[in-house]
Amino acid sequence: LTNPINIMMSLRSFIVHGRLLRSAKGTHIGSAAALNDDDVVYGQYREAGVLLYRGFPIESFMNQCYGNHLDRGTGKQMPVHYGSDEHHFITISSPLATQMPQAAGHAYALKRAGASRIVICYFGDGAASEGDAHAAFNFAPTLRCPIIFFCRNNGYAISTPTNEQYAGDGIASRGPGYGMATLRVDGNDVFAVYNATLAARRYCVSNNRPLLIEAMTYRLGHHSTSDDWSAYRSVDEVSYWDSHDHPIARLNAFLIKKGWWDKSRDKEWMQSARKMLMQAFVKAETIKKPSPLSVFTEVYSDDPPILQKQRQELIDHLKEYGEHYPLSSYQQINE
16 A cells, blocks of 8 residues: 555656546556556556556656656657556557557467556547547457556546547447456546556456456646636636545545555655656756767668668768757767
């Protein structure tokens, strides 16, 4: 219990590139705790908590967002598009819902390999309206793939409320039509999410079949830095969820009632978490970017002639005009 509450407290102040992780933490931590460490995770944009729970360092999150030379993706991905082979977390992709059929195919491969592992694929209510969702929902039960489709229904797809996205009973009602076992769970109850995911994992492993979980939650903050939630919902609506049904508040109340937590420890943890995050933030900001020549690496095993030519052209250009570029912020160019 101590580990989930600590991580949830870290996430409380963990705001990266406008992707506010408020209110989704119950789905992150509850589901991550129920998985095996070698289960494969396909995230969307908001599953940083799952990766953090698996031990991905705060420094690595920051390095990725800054795209410095310590970033595992060497600055070639958009911010918050994390990935880690070590933690079995597939690198996040920008296009909405593309991870869903890919995850189903990965689960099929695990089944054919005879591995007692599953894939969990996270997506939002908005992504469920994409064609790729249909393909994945049909593919997985037809080929009996051991996968959990985990829908994080937070009420809004950017500014579009769920009542303007679909006329049916949420996402869970679609499962039986595809031949999938389905669960709907309170996404703001970390224990309910844990038990639902644990049962789902057992089902997938035992039956080599998919299962759909719809976790009902609420997005408190903006969708992104370019979004203004006050343009499409009231302050009273957001305040209600923030004060009455927040997953951290609920878990805090439970832990305090049990005598396992108190307000002074909560305050102390928040202060230390903020300090830890800001230190990682400042450090990542000062680390140099990858060498400009890294743009040509990690695509081909052997660079084709056209890339070799372009690489040399860049070297020659920087030799002549390098003084006009902030090369001191980048790693040294090694020809």
